[in-house]
Amino acid sequence: GPLALWGGRFASGPAAALADLSRSTQFDWRLADDDITGSVAHAHVLHAAGLLSDDEVTGMVDALERLRADVASGAFGPLPDDEDVHTALERGLIERAGTELGGKLRAGRSRNDQIATLVRMYLRRQSRALSGLVLDVVDALVAQADAAGDAPMPGRTHLQHAQPVLLAHHLLAHAWPLLRDVERWADWDARAARSPYGSGALAGSSLGLDPAAVAAELGFTGPVENSIDGTASRDVVAEFAFVAAMTAVDLSRLAEDVILWATKEFGFVRLHDAYSTGSSIMPQKKNPDVAELARGKAGRLVGDLAGLLTTLKGLPLAYNRDLQEDKEPVFDQVDQLTVLLPAFAGMVATLTFDTERMAALAPQGFSLATDIAEWLVREGVPFRVAHEVAGACVRTCEERGTELWDLSDADLAAISEHLTPDVRSVLSVEGSLASRDAVGGTAPVRVAEQLAAARARSALL
Ligand code: ARG
Numbered sequence: 001g002p003l004a005l006w007g008g009r010f011a012s013g014p015a016a017a018l019a020d021l022s023r024s025t026q027f028d029w030r031l032a033d034d035d036i037t038g039s040v041a042h043a044h045v046l047h048a049a050g051l052l053s054d055d056e057v058t059g060m061v062d063a064l065e066r067l068r069a070d071v072a073s074g075a076f077g078p079l080p081d082d083e084d085v086h087t088a089l090e091r092g093l094i095e096r097a098g099t100e101l102g103g104k105l106r107a108g109r110s111r112n113d114q115i116a117t118l119v120r121m122y123l124r125r126q127s128r129a130l131s132g133l134v135l136d137v138v139d140a141l142v143a144q145a146d147a148a149g150d151a152p153m154p155g156r157t158h159l160q161h162a163q164p165v166l167l168a169h170h171l172l173a174h175a176w177p178l179l180r181d182v183e184r185w186a187d188w189d190a191r192a193a194r195s196p197y198g199s200g201a202l203a204g205s206s207l208g209l210d211p212a213a214v215a216a217e218l219g220f221t222g223p224v225e226n227s228i229d230g231t232a233s234r235d236v237v238a239e240f241a242f243v244a245a246m247t248a249v250d251l252s253r254l255a256e257d258v259i260l261w262a263t264k265e266f267g268f269v270r271l272h273d274a275y276s277t278g279s280s281i282m283p284q285k286k287n288p289d290v291a292e293l294a295r296g297k298a299g300r301l302v303g304d305l306a307g308l309l310t311t312l313k314g315l316p317l318a319y320n321r322d323l324q325e326d327k328e329p330v331f332d333q334v335d336q337l338t339v340l341l342p343a344f345a346g347m348v349a350t351l352t353f354d355t356e357r358m359a360a361l362a363p364q365g366f367s368l369a370t371d372i373a374e375w376l377v378r379e380g381v382p383f384r385v386a387h388e389v390a391g392a393c394v395r396t397c398e399e400r401g402t403e404l405w406d407l408s409d410a411d412l413a414a415i416s417e418h419l420t421p422d423v424r425s426v427l428s429v430e431g432s433l434a435s436r437d438a439v440g441g442t443a444p445v446r447v448a449e450q451l452a453a454a455r456a457r458s459a460l461l
C-alpha cells in the first residue's frame with residue numbers, strides 16, 4: 001500500500017479515489033531539486049542542534065546528493081503511490097540512507113513550511129529567468145527604435161489620427177511598461193526573499209533549529225517573522241502571478257499593434273517569414289500567429305491570476321489543503337511566458353517597417369490641427385479661440401477635400417485675422433515633431449535621449 005507519512009493513527013490506507021485526488025507529483029515534481037536543497041539545509045540545522053551526529057549528517061547529505069543525481073538523471077522519479085514531491089523524496093532518501101537515518105530528517109519540519117519555501121525558491125529563480133527574456137523583448141524594441149531614427153508615423157488616440165509621432169517614440173512606449181514589469185519582479189523579490197522554513201505545520205519548531213541558518217543557506221535574506229503567516233500566506237505567489245499577468249498584458253498590447261499594422265489596410269509593417277505562418281488553404285496568407293498567441297495567452301495568464309486569488313479568498317488561517325492549488329496557475333504562467341517570450345523577441349527584432357508609407361500618412365486626418373492651435377497660443381491668442389480657429393481650418397479643408405497646408409494666405413486671413421502665413425512653419429510633420437520638445441515628448445532630440453535612457457535602464461536590470 002501507499003507509504004503515507006502518517007501511518008500511526010490510521011487503520012487503513014487512503015482509498016484509491018482519494019489518492020488520485022490528492023496526488024500532486026504530476027505538477028510539483030519540478031520542485032524536487034529545490035526540495036533536496038532544502039533538505040540539505042535542514043540536515044545542517046538538525047546537526048547544529050545536536051539531533052544528528054557528525055557521521056549522521058555526512059551520511060544524510062551524501063544520500064541526499066545521490067538522490068539529487070538520480071532525480072536529475074531520471075533514475076529516480078515519483079511512483080503512483082507517492083502523494084507529493086515531499087513523499088516521493090522521503091521514499092528516495094530512505095531507499096538510500098536506510099529507514100533509521102532517513103527517518104530522522106523529518107524532525108522539526110512539516111510539508112507546510114517545506115512547500116511554502118520551495119515555491120518561493122522556484123519563483124525567485126523563475127522571476128530572474130523571465131526578467132532576462134522580457135529584457136530581450138525590450139532590447140529588440142530599443143534596437144528597432146534606434147533603426148527607425150527620425151521616421152514619423154501617425155500617432156493615434158481612439159485609433160483615430162491624432163498627432164504625428166516618431167515611430168521610435170511609439171516603439172519605446174511599449175518598452176517602458178516591460179521595463180517596469182522587470183522592475184516589479186525585482187521589487188517583489190525583496191518580499192519573496194523570506195524563508196518559511198522552520199515554521200513547521202503552523203506554530204514553529206520546538207527542537208532548537210535555527211530558521212535564520214536555513215534561510216541563509218537557501219539564499220533568503222532571513223526567515224519569515226510569523227510561522228502562521230509563513231505557512232498560510234500566498235500573497236507572494238499571487239504578486240508573482242500579477243507581474244506575470246501584467247507582463248502578458250503588456251505583450252498583448254504590442255501584439256495588437258503588430259497585428260493591426262500588418263494588415264493590408266495599415267501596411268505599416270512586414271513580419272519576417274520565420275516569425276509568421278501560412279494558411280493550409282489560402283496560398284497568399286502570411287499570418288501574425290506569434291502576436292495572436294501572445295494576445296491569446298494574455299487571457300490565460302490573467303485567468304491563472306484570477307483563479308489563484310479566488311482560491312485564496314476566504315481561506316481561514318493557517319494551512320489548508322486548498323493551498324496545494326496555488327502551484328499550477330503560476331507554473332502555467334512560467335511555462336507560457338517561457339515559450340512565448342523568445343518567439344516574441346524574435347518577431348519584434350525582425351519586423352520591417354514601411355517608413356515611407358507611415359511618413360506619408362503621418363499628417364493625414366488633419367493631425368496638424370493642434371499645431372495650428374498651439375502656434376496661435378504662442379502668438380498670444382487664448383487657447384479657447386485658437387481651438388475654434390484651428391477647427392474652422394479643418395472644416396474648410398474637409399468641405400473642399402484638401403489638406404491644411406493647401407489653405408492660401410487669403411483662406412487663412414478669411415478664417416481668422418490671427419492666421420498669418422507664418423503658421424505654415426508648423427504645418428509640416430517635421431515642424432510639428434520638433435516643437436514637442438519638452439521632456440518625454442516626441443521631438444527627435446528628446447526621443448534620442450529617451451532611447452539612451454531605455455538602453456541604460458535595460459542594462460541596469
Ligand atoms: N502538497 C501540499 C501542497 O502543495 C503540501 C503538503 C501539505 N499537506 C498537508 N496535508 N498538510 O500544499
